[in-house]
Amino acid sequence: MASVSLLAALLFASSFQNIETTTTFPVTPTTLVSETSAVTTTVTTTASTVTPSTPALTTPSPEFINLPDVLEVTESTRPRKVIIEFQITSGNPDPKVQIISITPDDPVLEDPIINPTNVSGVFNVQIVLNGSLDYETANLLTVRLGIATPSGFVEQTFSLSVTDTNEPPQCEAQFQLGAVVQVPEDSPAPVRLYTVLAKEPDSNDTITARITGQFS
Ligand SMILES: *[C@@H]1O[C@H](CO)[C@@H](O)[C@H](O)[C@H]1NC(C)=O
Ligand SMILES: *[C@@H]1O[C@H](CO)[C@@H](O)[C@H](O)[C@H]1NC(C)=O
Ligand SMILES: *[C@@H]1O[C@H](CO)[C@@H](O)[C@H](O)[C@H]1NC(C)=O
Numbered sequence: 001m002a003s004v005s006l007l008a009a010l011l012f013a014s015s016f017q018n019i020e021t022t023t024t025f026p027v028t029p030t031t032l033v034s035e036t037s038a039v040t041t042t043v044t045t046t047a048s049t050v051t052p053s054t055p056a057l058t059t060p061s062p063e064f065i066n067l068p069d070v071l072e073v074t075e076s077t078r079p080r081k082v083i084i085e086f087q088i089t090s091g092n093p094d095p096k097v098q099i100i101s102i103t104p105d106d107p108v109l110e111d112p113i114i115n116p117t118n119v120s121g122v123f124n125v126q127i128v129l130n131g132s133l134d135y136e137t138a139n140l141l142t143v144r145l146g147i148a149t150p151s152g153f154v155e156q157t158f159s160l161s162v163t164d165t166n167e168p169p170q171c172e173a174q175f176q177l178g179a180v181v182q183v184p185e186d187s188p189a190p191v192r193l194y195t196v197l198a199k200e201p202d203s204n205d206t207i208t209a210r211i212t213g214q215f216s
Contacts, residue, residue: 059091061152092149
């Protein structure tokens, strides 16, 4: 009775293509200027046609300027990274931007960060990722945002589309290093020598296994 040692290493490969998408948001403060002048014209016309009374000085409601309808984010995006940046207008100096809801309910975004820009009445908003995204758990999230100021409240929705990335297959820890298998010398072939458990995190991806090494 002799024993045979098998030193085997298993290599896994997966066939998925990695797709990275970056979205940028152009700043268009010119929109604000034209809207403001349109409002001013209307007020002047009304005031001169009716009576010489004092025209009501109303602050316009806040507005979203360039919030996209769909934002694509790869699932490998790191926590605390800014995933979206856009501008809003507000006649009030301290607008509040809040996430009203995320559907399905998942606290993946932190509270928006608002900063004034060098254009009066235009504010910059950034939203940071809170934790990680997982395509396999939720690949499309609907985010409702609201701007609240003393002169009005507006809301707008965008879709957060999570792009899949190829996650490496995982081998159960006890199988990751070479193993020694004892085989009686006259075992009839075929004989099962060793079983490895491996997991593929991506749905519909395939795992291939290879044996490299020598028998002695
Ligand atoms: C960020 O994630 C943590 C852990 O899931 C959660 O407790 C927290 O409320 C989240 N923050 C926001 C602003 O949703
Ligand atoms: C406002 O800031 C932008 C960049 O943030 C810069 O390109 C532009 O020159 C600035 N405008 C003024 C008037 O300072
Ligand atoms: C996996 O494949 C099945 C059958 O081809 C398909 O119905 C399903 O949508 C696929 N899932 C993903 C996440 O691509």
